[in-house]
Amino acid sequence: MPQPESSPASRTTDVYLLFAHEPYYPGPGAQEINTTVVAAASLLHPQVRQPDGARIHDLLTRGRRSGEIIPLATLTHELSGGADWPKVGDWEAVVTDLVRLIRSEDCDALSLGLHPIERALACSGPDSTARVVDPTTQECTSYGPQDRQAVLAQVRQHLAWAEAGGFLWPGDGLLSPPRNTP
Numbered sequence: 418m419p420q421p422e423s424s425p426a427s428r429t430t431d432v433y434l435l436f437a438h439e440p441y442y443p444g445p446g447a448q449e450i451n452t453t454v455v456a457a458a459s460l461l462h463p464q465v466r467q468p469d470g471a472r473i474h475d476l477l478t479r480g481r482r483s484g485e486i487i488p489l490a491t492l493t494h495e496l497s498g499g500a501d502w503p504k505v506g507d508w509e510a511v512v513t514d515l516v517r518l519i520r521s522e523d524c525d526a527l528s529l530g531l532h533p534i535e536r537a538l539a540c541s542g543p544d545s546t547a548r549v550v551d552p553t554t555q556e557c558t559s560y561g562p563q564d565r566q567a568v569l570a571q572v573r574q575h576l577a578w579a580e581a582g583g584f585l586w587p588g589d590g591l592l593s594p595p596r597n598t599p
Contacts, residue, residue: 428594429481432457433585434473435572436489437540438516443528452536454486454527454576455515458587461594462524465514469506471595476505478594486572494542524588527579529572538565539572 433454440451459465460474476495477487489508493499502508519526531539537547538560547560579585 427480428478429483429485430457430478431483431584432478432481433484433486433576434460434477434489435486435539435569436512436515437531437536438512440530441516441520443520448530450528450530452529452531452539453516453519454529454572454585455519455524456585456587458591459515459518459524459526459585460511461591462514462518462588463590463592464518464523464588466507466510467592468595469508470511470514471592472505473508473511474594484573486569486576488539488569490540490542490545494544498542518588525585527572527576527585529575531568534560535568535571538568541565 433456435452435454437452440449442449457474457477460470460477462470473492476492481487489512492508493502496502496505515524515526518524519528534547534549541547543565544562545565546562547564549558549560550556551558576585
């Protein structure tokens with residue numbers, strides 16, 4: 418887990434949150450959207466549940482590399498496999514608020530329709546293995562950390578293309594990040 422200190426030097430603000438959510442279709446004939454990437458600062462939007470969004474922002478930006486995409490599952494892994502989420506906040510409510518914010522066009526996002534295996538890897542911890550059984554042959558295929566990294570690399574490429582004209586806009590009226598969070 419990133420170090421608990423919250424000095425400005427230990428923060429990297431240009432990171433991104435990747436999260437899966439209930440699929441939706443943005444319009445007739447459009448591809449299903451089931452996974453989304455937002456700028457970390459979107460968590461500070463006033464329409465996102467607070468102080469939960471600010472606390473998640475703190476975790477997301479502490480001790481990261483510039484441009485890094487952090488899956489929500491990685492935060493869960495860092496929070497003792499999710500046991501410490503109650504100390505941080507209601508991630509489900511924050512994700513719901515982010516999706517609502519994106520759909521109302523109050524912030525920018527990279528909206529993705531990941532294949533079920535890719536989505537499963539994005540929703541698993543960094544050291545997890547996903548197994549898929551072919552119902553016809555009963556053959557089992559395992560996908561591990563290297564496959565997850567490949568999915569994240571693919572998302573990074575999509576993000577680079579999406580940001581070719583400018584960075585993802587996190588929205589207006591953002592709250593200031595707290596100086597110290599638990």
